[in-house]
Amino acid sequence: MTAEELTEKVKAALGILTDDADTNNQLRIKALAVMRYINNGGGAVTLDNASEYEIQCIALGVNDLLNQNGTEFSEGFKAMASQLQLRGDDSDKV
Numbered sequence: 855m856t857a858e859e860l861t862e863k864v865k866a867a868l869g870i871l872t873d874d875a876d877t878n879n880q881l882r883i884k885a886l887a888v889m890r891y892i893n894n895g896g897g898a899v900t901l902d903n904a905s906e907y908e909i910q911c912i913a914l915g916v917n918d919l920l921n922q923n924g925t926e927f928s929e930g931f932k933a934m935a936s937q938l939q940l941r942g943d944d945s946d947k948v
Contacts, residue, residue: 855901860885914934
């Protein structure tokens, strides 16, 4: 999958219908940043292996960044991300 395809999947998960280039660019940057955040904690999410669960986790992280009132991710995102981080590079994922 490309970064643009990931962006489209994140948009779909968040119910974002616009196809504005600036919006798409900001969502792409945030989606890749969330993926990096997960991986820096021990996850192994790539554009080539992102499952539906991982895409939903990334979308939740992007939503947190879009609606950030504080300096932390939501408890829901942190719980999902920690599962991905604990799993690490597990080729038997669902």
